[in-house]
Amino acid sequence: xxxxxxxxxxxxxxxxxxxxxxxxxxxxxxxxxxxxxxxxxxxxxxxxxxxxxxxxxxxxxxxxxxxxxxxxxxxxxxxxxxxxxxxxxxxxxxxxxxxxxxxxxxxxxxxxxxxxxxxxxxxxxxxxxxxxxxxxxxxxxxxxxxxxxxxxxxxxxxxxxxxxxxxxxxxxxxxxxxxxxxxxxxxxxxxxxxxxxxxxxxxxxxxxxxxxxxxxxxxxxxxxxxxxxxxxxxxxxxxxxxxxxxxxxxxxxxxxxxxxxxxxxxxxxxxxxxxxxxxxxxxxxxxxxxxxxxxxxxxxxxxxxxxxxxxxxxxxxxxxxxxxxxxxxxxxxxxxxxxxxxxxxxxxxxxxxxxxxxxxxxxxxxxxxxxxxxxxxxxxxxxxxxxxxxxxxxxxxxxxxxxxxxxxxxxxxxxxxxxxxxxxxxxxxxxxxxxxxxxxxxxxxxxxxxxxxxxxxxxxxxxxxxxxxxxxxxxxxxxxxxx
Amino acid sequence: xxxxxxxxxxxxxxxxxxxxxxxxxxxxxxxxxxxxxxxxxxxxxxxxxxxxxxxxxxxxxxxxxxxxxxxxxxxxxxxxxxxxxxxxxxxxxxxxxxxxxxxxxxxxxxxxxxxxxxxxxxxxxxxxxxxxxxxxxxxxxxxxxxxxxxxxxxxxxxxxxxxxxxxxxxxxxxxxxxxxxxxxxxxxxxxxxxxxxxxxxxxxxxxxxxxxxxxxxxxxxxxxxxxxxxxxxxxxxxxxxxxxxxxxxxxxxxxxxxxxxxxxxxxxxxxxxxxxxxxxxxxxxxxxxxxxxxxxxxxxxxxxxxxxxxxxxxxxxxxxxxxxxxxxxxxxxxxxxxxxxxxxxxxxxxxxxxxxxxxxxxxxxxxxxxxxxxxxxxxxxxxxxxxxxxxxxxxxxxxxxxxxxxxxxxxxxxxxxxxxxxxxxxxxxxxxxxxxxxxxxxxxxxxxxxxxxxxxxxxxxxxxxxxxxxxxxxxxxxxxxxx
Numbered sequence: 001x002x003x004x005x006x007x008x009x010x011x012x013x014x015x016x017x018x019x020x021x022x023x024x025x026x027x028x029x030x031x032x033x034x035x036x037x038x039x040x041x042x043x044x045x046x047x048x049x050x051x052x053x054x055x056x057x058x059x060x061x062x063x064x065x066x067x068x069x070x071x072x073x074x075x076x077x078x079x080x081x082x083x084x085x086x087x088x089x090x091x092x093x094x095x096x097x098x099x100x101x102x103x104x105x106x107x108x109x110x111x112x113x114x115x116x117x118x119x120x121x122x123x124x125x126x127x128x129x130x131x132x133x134x135x136x137x138x139x140x141x142x143x144x145x146x147x148x149x150x151x152x153x154x155x156x157x158x159x160x161x162x163x164x165x166x167x168x169x170x171x172x173x174x175x176x177x178x179x180x181x182x183x184x185x186x187x188x189x190x191x192x193x194x195x196x197x198x199x200x201x202x203x204x205x206x207x208x209x210x211x212x213x214x215x216x217x218x219x220x221x222x223x224x225x226x227x228x229x230x231x232x233x234x235x236x237x238x239x240x241x242x243x244x245x246x247x248x249x250x251x252x253x254x255x256x257x258x259x260x261x262x263x264x265x266x267x268x269x270x271x272x273x274x275x276x277x278x279x280x281x282x283x284x285x286x287x288x289x290x291x292x293x294x295x296x297x298x299x300x301x302x303x304x305x306x307x308x309x310x311x312x313x314x315x316x317x318x319x320x321x322x323x324x325x326x327x328x329x330x331x332x333x334x335x336x337x338x339x340x341x342x343x344x345x346x347x348x349x350x351x352x353x354x355x356x357x358x359x360x361x362x363x364x365x366x367x368x369x370x371x372x373x374x375x376x377x378x379x380x381x382x383x384x385x386x387x388x389x390x391x392x393x394x395x396x397x398x399x400x401x402x403x404x405x406x407x408x409x410x411x412x413x414x415x416x417x418x419x420x421x422x423x424x425x426x427x428x429x430x431x432x433x434x435x436x437x438x439x440x441x442x443x444x445x446x447x448x449x450x451x452x453x454x455x456x457x458x459x460x461x462x463x464x465x466x467x468x469x470x471x472x473x474x475x476x477x478x479x480x481x482x483x
Numbered sequence: 484x485x486x487x488x489x490x491x492x493x494x495x496x497x498x499x500x501x502x503x504x505x506x507x508x509x510x511x512x513x514x515x516x517x518x519x520x521x522x523x524x525x526x527x528x529x530x531x532x533x534x535x536x537x538x539x540x541x542x543x544x545x546x547x548x549x550x551x552x553x554x555x556x557x558x559x560x561x562x563x564x565x566x567x568x569x570x571x572x573x574x575x576x577x578x579x580x581x582x583x584x585x586x587x588x589x590x591x592x593x594x595x596x597x598x599x600x601x602x603x604x605x606x607x608x609x610x611x612x613x614x615x616x617x618x619x620x621x622x623x624x625x626x627x628x629x630x631x632x633x634x635x636x637x638x639x640x641x642x643x644x645x646x647x648x649x650x651x652x653x654x655x656x657x658x659x660x661x662x663x664x665x666x667x668x669x670x671x672x673x674x675x676x677x678x679x680x681x682x683x684x685x686x687x688x689x690x691x692x693x694x695x696x697x698x699x700x701x702x703x704x705x706x707x708x709x710x711x712x713x714x715x716x717x718x719x720x721x722x723x724x725x726x727x728x729x730x731x732x733x734x735x736x737x738x739x740x741x742x743x744x745x746x747x748x749x750x751x752x753x754x755x756x757x758x759x760x761x762x763x764x765x766x767x768x769x770x771x772x773x774x775x776x777x778x779x780x781x782x783x784x785x786x787x788x789x790x791x792x793x794x795x796x797x798x799x800x801x802x803x804x805x806x807x808x809x810x811x812x813x814x815x816x817x818x819x820x821x822x823x824x825x826x827x828x829x830x831x832x833x834x835x836x837x838x839x840x841x842x843x844x845x846x847x848x849x850x851x852x853x854x855x856x857x858x859x860x861x862x863x864x865x866x867x868x869x870x871x872x873x874x875x876x877x878x879x880x881x882x883x884x885x886x887x888x889x890x891x892x893x894x895x896x897x898x899x900x901x902x903x904x905x906x907x908x909x910x911x912x913x914x915x916x917x918x919x920x921x922x923x924x925x926x927x928x929x930x931x932x933x934x935x936x937x938x939x940x941x942x943x944x945x946x947x948x949x950x951x952x953x954x955x956x957x958x959x960x961x962x963x964x965x966x
Contacts, residue, residue, distance in 0.1 A: 018541040037561040044545070045542065061578070062576055062577055063576065065576075066572060068576060070571070071575075072562045072566060073562075075561050075562035075565045075566065075836070076561040076562050078558050078559040078561060079555045079556075079558035079559050083555060083558065083560045085550065089547060090551070091807075092551040092554075092804040092805070092806060092807060093545055093546065093548075093551060093804070093805045093806055094545055094800070094806055095806065096806070122605065122830075123830075123833070123834045124829070124830040126829065126830055126831065129867065130829040130830075131829075134617055134621075137621070138620070138632070138655075140623070149621070164828070167828050168828060171825070172621075172829050205659065207529065223510070254948065281485045304718075317577070319925065321575040321576070321836060322575070322576045322577040322831075323572075323574065323575060323576055323577055323578065323579070323831075323832050323834060323835050323836065324575060324834040324836040324837065337603040342654075345613065345647075345650050345651060345654050346607070346610050346613040346614075347605075347606075347607040347610045347613075348607065348608055348609065348806075349803075349806050350606070350806070351606045351806060351834065351837065352806050352807065353558070353804060353807040354807065354834065354837065374775050471927065
């Protein structure tokens with residue numbers, strides 16, 4: 001089904017050859033490789049590329065202005081709705097540390113956390129992860145014998161992974177242990193081996209839905225094994241960053257069908273909803289039914305005797321406004337009590353007015369899904385374009401593989417071994433900014449120097465096409481230099 | 484000028500008798516003491532009070548609903564202003580860690596911090612103090628040999644002071660050393676003695692303008708001595724929480740005249756500005772000139788060879804919405820770089836849209852002052868009422884003194900020694916909630932058990948009157964029981 005060495009596939013650091021046929025939810029069907037470009041042609045292409053004097057950026061997973069426009073209606077929810085008369089309570093004053101119940105109810109469903117165990121605080125889930133680690137390092141979590149900072153603490157990092165997760169570990173002096181990423185989550189044999197043997201291994205980073213950057217979707221079986229994991233550390237934690245819980249690019253959900261017990265298919269009707277200027281109060285007429293959610297990690301952990309094992313994170317950063325959204329943290333009652341005890345000394349409460357704006361704008365989980373269908377209509381052409389250019393330009397290149405994600409914000413491109421750093425360098429010289437090579441690995445060390453993260457959401461389509469074609473030229477030249 | 488044992492005065496933990504005549508900015512003129520209430524009358528009054536079955540709350544410094552209504556216009560600043568077209572830039576996306584320059588410019592003037600050294604982040608200055616301490620404890624500040632958490636660290640705490648400052652110290656295991664509070668700041672002889680002798684003394688809490696709870700206003704001389712302090716610790720820090728920088732209750736500024744080089748008097752015209760429903764875009768027609776600001780602590784520190792000594796904090800919590808405002812932190816370039824380096828791993832940026840709402844609503848420092856004049860019109864009657872009831876009910880009670888603040892959110896009441904805890908208990912039994920006795924001291928230990936913090940801003944005037952009269956009865960009964 002996949003053509004591991006000559007086309008699109010799920011990326012795994014141990015080589016696409018390791019992927020058993022039929023298990024790669026991000027794979028495409030095989031296609032004919034076009035003839036390899038000649039060396040002269042590649043050099044000429046690169047010279048021409050440089051001569052264009054581009055200034056393009058594929059570095060960060062940011063929503064485009066058109067995506068932000070989808071939430072314009074949120075900005076027009078005013079005093080009539082937000083004041084005490086319209087809100088039914090006074091949300092303007094101090095208090096309400098856990099966040100606004102109406103908004104938490106919407107995301108409780110999406111993130112699979114009981115609403116009373118879900119906090120809505122601040123505008124950044126990264127900040128909530130940071131603060132979880134701050135308090136773990138300084139004080140330990142429930143079940144810790146000592147603060148994490150007082151003894152050796154290591155964190156399992158599925159790779160390639162999210163650079164900001166790794167930056168947090170580095171900051172707090174937490175050792176990072178890479179674990180190969182598969183298409184349905186990390187290599188669980190390896191996770192089990194590492195966690196069972198080493199009491200210093202206290203956590204694992206997970207992006208369960210459309211993992212950053214590979215697009216991998218954690219299956220129920222992966223989640224069950226994480227929940228059941230016989231960790232040597234009694235205070236082992238799963239840092240479950242469900243950043244892309246509702247960020248689907250497809251309505252087919254083959255990935256879910258293969259790996260998850262899904263509830264319903266997303267309706268076709270929602271796919272091409274036009275962008276409505278009054279999106280705030282008028283969800284799409286026929287909202288899509290709930291797509292397959294991530295595994296219910298809190299329930300699985302409780303079921304397997306580890307009720308306090310998982311912290312779940314999410315945010316509206318890529319739903320409403322990346323800078324002005326709302327972040328969420330959900331966990332067991334004991335963990336929530338632990339964290340709110342600490343947070344109560346930090347703040348008297350979150351911005352409940354912005355939470356109320358969000359609750360009024362999104363209305364409910366169905367409204368949220370309808371809103372995400374509008375994002376998908378904007379994002380899908382970008383991901384299709386990336387796939388098309390990579391296929392057209394790199395299908396003939398031995399060792400080049402890439403993910404074809406069904407959701408999320410990234411495409412993970414593996415270039416031939418030893419070529420990633422040089423590719424990024426060549427692209428920078430041609431005015432195309434890429435995430436630094438190695439960024440998707442702890443300490444910036446990609447052992448095969450091959451992974452590049454592509455963030456196609458922000459640029460306009462024509463710019464994206466130019467950038468992707470330029471990137472392909474750089475990959476070909478880097479491979480040529482190395483051959 | 485003051486009548487230390489029988490009337491209103493500045494409160495100092497070493498006794499009002501220590502206050503030299505003429506230096507008490509919070510004092511009132513002496514007045515005739517009314518005859519002491521008879522024991523029978525006091526007991527009967529308390530029985531009657533209990534019989535009323537009240538449920539009143541004087542615990543926290545919260546703005547009243549009418550104060551929050553002053554900022555209704557902020558909620559109606561919508562997409563036309565906040566979107567890229569109206570804003571002149573796209574503030575909806577990630578980024579801009581330092582906060583919105585337009586808003587920082589307004590508060591740079593008020594907080595006396597160069598705009599490029601002032602950050603606008605989150606909705607809570609307490610959170611910024613918390614995070615400063617987190618990073619000091621884990622990593623040390625510029626100039627630290629080791630993290631504050633890795634060696635004995637003590638913090639000087641002027642008393643009575645702010646319970647949430649003390650709670651942060653307790654949380655991070657920072658020893659607290661009380662220092663007597665005077666009417667122009669802490670007892671600087673004591674501060675100098677403690678900091679010069681002990682390299683473990685690394686910080687001091689300061690609320691320079693209308694200190695919580697005494698209303699003390701730090702004078703230029705106090706600030707100069709703090710800046711020049713020959714601290715044994717090379718990484719000594721002044722935690723300068725200017726929470727009430729623009730929260731004036733008077734337009735006379737005797738306090739400033741005595742202790743500060745002030746720029747101008749506040750104009751009478753601004754005093755009784757009516758509340759405007761369109762307050763957002765229409766500042767009062769004749770905005771008050773700038774009142775005397777707090778000493779320029781950053782400049783003073785630099786002048787005295789300690790450029791990295793001070794962190795300045797502020798927020799709009801008691802200017803716009805207590806839950807949905809904006810917090811500020813200003814410091815030296817080195818400190819700002821240190822902190823933003825840490826914060827950059829925590830978040831990709833603050834809620835710039837809410838900052839833009841604030842900038843549009845307040846417009847400039849003059850608009851901010853006009854807005855604060857409207858707060859003053861609502862607050863002044865409450866503080867006048869507290870003063871009147873205390874004078875009428877407690878002027879005859881030996882050992883009862885209280886502050887008459889010219890700004891801020893609190894009145895500090897000293898009851899006869901050994902009577903504070905009992906007073907709070909009696910009040911609770913009568914349905915009047917007060918801040919716990921001792922809360923204004925580190926570890927909750929008021930050595931003379933006499934200080935009670937009164938927060939008069941939130942209740943309606945008639946409720947406040949009932950609560951204050953009830954409180955006075957409780958003070959008299961507690962004193963009677965002890966006599």
